[in-house]
């Protein structure tokens with residue numbers, strides 16, 4: 001059955017967009033199944049860079065039907081600005097479909113996300129402040145508004161008024177803020193947004209099944225990543241959806257029997273934005289928004305951390321924040337292989353390791369003198385985990401122009417072979433630069 005899922009296997013920002021885009025080429029349909037505009041996928045096509053937050057990567061191909069599934073939370077204002085941006089750059093967006101069952105992000109959600117983070121101070125989660133968590137919370141509480149509600153102004157208003165009553169009380173009593181105006185929100189969503197997004201609204205479950213039944217190839221595009229998963233990630237430092245491959249079943253309405261290939265995307269090192277445990281983290285120089293190195297970090301460690309951030313351009317596409325860098329963590333990856341039933345790995349940004357004398361891979365954790373090769377079940381152990389590294393020789397030849405496995409320096413090939421041996425699934429694709437053509441396909 002021709003369904004492929006692509007997921008992030010670390011804490012996001014693995015460069016999924018690049019390989020999703022590459023795989024999308026051979027697909028008829030690309031479906032997003034969770035998350036919202038907290039995602040930031042950068043695609044580089046013919047030297048031109050496209051930053052997508054909500055639209056599936058396949059939107060850049062005219063023959064692909066890009067689908068925003070029911071599991072996504074949609075801010076219609078963002079959908080409009082993104083489709084307008086794409087059209088202004090010559091991309092045809094008329095094939096886009098948005099599930100009527102997807103939940104809407106409303107101004108309340110964004111406001112409460114921002115204010116909650118502010119109130120938490122040092123204990124903040126580091127969210128993208130896009131209203132993602134509050135929108136999913138309302139969905140689970142069965143008080144959310146869905147995209148299809150826009151199609152019935154009376155229903156939309158009724159639901160909005162009920163929600164506003166509660167949210168405005170929270171804004172006033174918990175956060176000491178002025179209430180949001182229901183009329184203004186209704187006018188913006190119904191009068192300004194609806195006419196622009198109505199042509200996209202569809203029964204996406206039927207569309208996806210029609211495509212699968214017709215033998216067409218469908219790609220399910222994950223956003224965020226395995227360790228930001230609400231159930232399987234480093235809770236509470238997670239997002240509010242299920243980015244693991246299983247999220248496809250609920251977020252797009254497709255049972256597991258349809259899925260025959262699950263590609264996990266992993267960066268050749270690891271980064272994370274926001275708060276939360278990170279066993280292989282390297283210190284970096286203090287950044288403008290308060291990040292500072294650990295007191296005991298060596299100058300060598302800080303230089304390496306800075307190398308990953310600066311050479312790897314590790315700044316959030318959505319927030320502009322400097323990401324926290326670290327060495328590749330095979331313990332996490334083994335867990336990601338299990339959680340997603342990965343059939344293969346795509347390694348991105350291998351070129352960022354160019355020029356390092358040695359490269360390290362975390363093969364196990366030491367928790368109070370006990371060696372763990374699989375993720376410890378108790379999160380306190382993850383906080384206490386000290387990485388046990390294997391060190392491999394680095395390579396000096398730049399990888400940017402390599403297109404065939406034979407062109408990889410021996411040390412880079414040995415590194416990839418080591419990774420796949422450690423995690424137990426083949427590394428089939430390797431990114432060696434940001435451009436669409438900068439990758440190597442390995443025959444394994």
Ligand code: IMP
Nearest residue numbers: 012013038039126127128238239273274
């Ligand atoms: P939220 O998804 O905005 O609620 O943020 C929850 C956590 O997920 C925070 O640590 C965010 O930094 C992280 N996060 C959300 N989206 C992404 C993403 O696309 N890449 C990396 N981290 C993300």
